[in-house]
Amino acid sequence: MANTGTPSLFCFLLVVVGVSVQQVDGVWPLPQQLDQSWDRYSLSPQLFSFTYGQDSAAQTGCSVLDAAFKRYFSIIFPDFTKGTENVLQSMWSEPQPFVVSVTVKTRGCDGYPNEDSDESYNLSVSEGQALLRSVSVWGALRGLESFSQLVYQNDYGAYFINKTEIVDFPRFAFRGLLLDTSRHYLPLHDILKTLSDVMRVIEHARMRGIRVVPEFDSPGHTQSWGKGQPGLLTPCYKGSVPSGSFGPVDPTVDTTYKFMESLLKEVNIMNMTAALNKTSIVWQDVFDYHERPRSKYVVEVWKQGCYLCEMRRVTKAGLKVILAAPFYLDLPIPTHSWPRYYNCFLLSQIPQDTVLEIWKGKNYKTELSRMTSAGHRVLLSAPWYINHISTGQDWRDSYAVQPQNFSGTDEQKKLVIGGEVAMWGEYVDATNLTPRLWPRACAAAERLWSNEEKTMNADVAFPRLTEFRCELLRRGIQAEPLFVGHCKHEYDGL
């Protein structure tokens, strides 16, 4: 009655956890340079503090870092914070003071992180102190996260950190996670409350150095908009009679673009622009109509419009655009069947500041080549649709992705600015989001932050990720198991 998927469990069972940790195997995602020694220092919550370095541009009052100091104190010393500290802890060694001194080079405590933010940091842990240096407050946040992961507890609950040197910076600037809030939840009567929630999310994210990028899909994925905006959608036909169903927003009428312009302006009015400097346009559905026309009428209507051309005008309102690729420019559709707007679909006509997101299919390497050869910056999402699930350790597939391993010049490779893990919501809501997301998203996180050569072996990563998943549980995050085993702090929310 054994699970057929694990025949080798039988004779070759590996004990992957449960070994008493005397050192942290590594920070997740792995820093660019990490040197650890076996020398270790005891940490005592009573004598532990964060402080700002004398030369730091950020000092007490810096909202982002003041809050981070409090947050990470709780993360590092959960027992102390919860008042469940074990009395045996203090028997392990003489309590010594320990100070984490943070020095930030440039100001910017009240701003938002953006694609040009410098997230690098250096961290040096030695006796009695840790020196954390960064260019920006965002880099300091990354360093604090790494520091928090370096601290470990022995079986008696005593805290330790090893002598450590870290030099770290992200491989890619854009390391995204898509959460689909449209397919579940949101009772209508809660809309106003939701808008205020958006502001909370943005501020919450800012304090953690995270950008919130809202995605307004169009012209497809707009069925719900149609309910509140009569005339917005293209009617579908059954023969010559409207079928009652609707296609994407109607690209042939001016009202469509007026609506889109108001929508994007409203985002500005909500004062979210500083944080939200990208918006996405779903484009593939246009071409679905050509590939598999659902009604001849829709195809005809569609050919008469040029959604992208018009949207270029509308989005000049200051919002940059991430365009969901691929574009089926090589479709076997005769050019003469495309009217005057045809050329606006050509890749070369897309404004150079438009980032192209590659989301579809197994041939993403071909798309990476093609789009970067046209000079566009690209985001990779296709292999990281982790709403797609399967039995077993599918994080290994995510881990094996090489975003710059495609046919192209070095210049082309540089145009890969990052990637995005996608958790679409057809089968996901609050009941299963967290365990489905964590630790599976961690695989892409390491691919987007760390040195690829040092992190390509999933077998080497496995015990580190297993340990990090335990750390997530310790922080109260309902992360699902990678395989058989147990953690010191199990999830008890059942």
Add this chain to the structure above:
Amino acid sequence: MANTGTPSLFCFLLVVVGVSVQQVDGVWPLPQQLDQSWDRYSLSPQLFSFTYGQDSAAQTGCSVLDAAFKRYFSIIFPDFTKGTENVLQSMWSEPQPFVVSVTVKTRGCDGYPNEDSDESYNLSVSEGQALLRSVSVWGALRGLESFSQLVYQNDYGAYFINKTEIVDFPRFAFRGLLLDTSRHYLPLHDILKTLSDVMRVIEHARMRGIRVVPEFDSPGHTQSWGKGQPGLLTPCYKGSVPSGSFGPVDPTVDTTYKFMESLLKEVNIMNMTAALNKTSIVWQDVFDYHERPRSKYVVEVWKQGCYLCEMRRVTKAGLKVILAAPFYLDLPIPTHSWPRYYNCFLLSQIPQDTVLEIWKGKNYKTELSRMTSAGHRVLLSAPWYINHISTGQDWRDSYAVQPQNFSGTDEQKKLVIGGEVAMWGEYVDATNLTPRLWPRACAAAERLWSNEEKTMNADVAFPRLTEFRCELLRRGIQAEPLFVGHCKHEYDGL
């Protein structure tokens, strides 16, 4: 950037929920006969009560039903119970008394359900009352569950039930769910606490008319036993040197059977026998050794033993056996290579009271034919390994299973006593068990309880299951979504 899995969402979006419910679409699993009228009666928690019928063999003091009355009151009237009742509720109609009268034919309030328990019931809902009649208290529990699902609330929170007649009984007596508690959790220092937990689980289950059937896998899946019982397992060899790994329990030594006998006796000592009258023996691993011998030595050792023969003796201690099938009796292994115990592996030699569980492979129909033709009762589990996950609505596959659709006589079909949904634990623990289990297990539940002809269409079942999943959320069970949509009571545990 749409999910590639749902291209048809575009033009053919169906609104599957959100329609104001004026009637309950159906109880899950569907009763054998269910007749509902549009006549409906208002229920008022203040004037609602459960009572025992005059002729009932069970009366006040019946532990199972007294507790069920309390439990179902809370389930039926959650707002009232939580004190969040809407004042508008009472404006809908004059409050009327409503009594659910339960009449049980036979006693047995303090016993445990077994495979011969009669779970049938009749339920008649009319003005002011519901009459629930059953042979046993277990049937009354099933009827109370159905009754609870018949009650619904309108948009203002008022409670209603429609005039209803139900005649119901289960299609199969054995409708199992396997929970794998071995691959995750259980720190050693909690063992004693765990043993007392087992008793709590059994009592909790009894009160709900559920049998707890512990599964002690052997001879395979015994690696952890080997850690506490030196000499129990068969050593693996690398050449002529022990490799340090171990195979299944060693069938060639008497100590193995002494250990198994003590183990099973201990289950008796724990006074669980009444509830726990089956135990499982994992058998396939024996044959794995022949199929893919990991070491010649093990194969040789194995051939000298006859685990099953010996276990027949040991399990005479009163425990019945569910044997995990298939047995590879038709293996292309020359008979002469099998020693004297060969014939005990023959299907015909397995005691007739041994239930065979078909757990492996896609050819389960062939196995059903073969094992029932040998006169054995069988349980079907192979198509219901729901720890295997995939993107989308895989409950439809579970729903399509037809346990009696195999080549065989009517007598053979009757030997199918039920099935078992399996949730093995390699990738499942407290973090993701509930959303992975519910509502996916519901599909098999309907196949095992309801009339197959009335419930074979998954499209017809979909809105009912969607509604039932909302009911699970309303009861605080973290059931994951079936598709896009929302429920009145969403899960807010995030």
